[in-house]
Amino acid sequence: MIIPSKHPFLIIIAKIVISFFFVYFLLCIFLFFNQKSLIFFPSKDMDPVPTDSNIQELSFKTQDNIRLNGWFIDNKSKKTVIFFHGNWGNISFNKERIRIFNDLWVNGLLFDYRGYGKSEWIISDETDLYMDGEAAYQYMLSRGSLPENIILWWQSLGGAIAIHTAQSKPVFKTIIESTFVSMDRMAADNYWFFPTHLLLRFHFNNFGKVQNILSPILVIHSSEDELINIQNGIELFQKIKNTKEFLKTTGSHNWWFSESYTLYKVYLQKFLEIPVNSK
Secondary structure (H helix, E strand, O other): OOOOOOOHHHHHHHHHHHHHHHHHHHHHHHHHHHOHHHHOEEOOOOOOOOOOOOEEEEEEEOOOOOEEEEEEEOOOOOOEEEEEOOOEEOHHHHOHHHHHHHHHOOEEEEEOOOOOOOOOOOOOOHHHHHHHHHHHHHHHHHOOOOHHHEEEEEEOOHHHHHHHHHEOOOOOEEEEEOOOOOHHHHHHHHOOOOOHHHHOOOOOOHHHHHHHEOOOEEEEEEOOOOOOOHHHHHHHHHHOOOOEEEEEEOOOOOOHHHHOHHHHHHHHHHHOOOOOOOO
16 A cells, blocks of 8 residues: 555555564564574573582483483482472572471482573473483482372473373372463463463373372462462462372562461471481
8 A cells, every 4th residue: 555645644554564564574584593592591501519418420321312410319218209490590509498498307309400500401381391301200210219208399391291291190199389271372372462372382181190199199389489470389389180289388479488487398308208206
């Protein structure tokens, strides 16, 4: 359509609209090709391995031959936690987990996904992370841990990897902490002004997988979580078909662990069936 030159105002409006859609289109392209940088925040800056005598640094390989780095906290317990951390930092950013493993008197494997910390390679797609989770589980089996003595425990984005790993496995217990329903839901909530259903390449459909977990499940979520609304935890809890419990805490997404530690520890001790004077 050719707008007559005697209507300069309409010409200006048309130019603004065309410019807006051009910029919008460029932003969509940017989001499609750069979404990894908006989802994953790995750090290669590692703190030294804690000097505690019960901590060992180790490595193991994935199915596609990528070497992953981890720390093993050895409390000489029959029960072992495999902990899947969130999307930020690396295992040295999660040293507070060592405290809870020691307080609960369980062994713990903290490991980094590919591209995080000392782990090799980079994340290319969703299946890479699923291979990392499976590798951690298989590693613990290779060390002699029995499936019925393994606890799968995850936080935030780590939930997407662990829920996939936990499907159909006869583990002792699973713990879902501050995890989202799906990445599609997170994207739609935070970037509602973009066609995220067309742009997203990482879906992490936890809602469709959580019902496939065989073991008893504890869902933990803070009512004050500003990044992943507690409604996500509630919906995941409702989807679970087998034995389940829900623990509502307080505090922000990244700091509620410290703010609700006493409640957290007592509840976990009960859920994991750990005697009060087990040490």
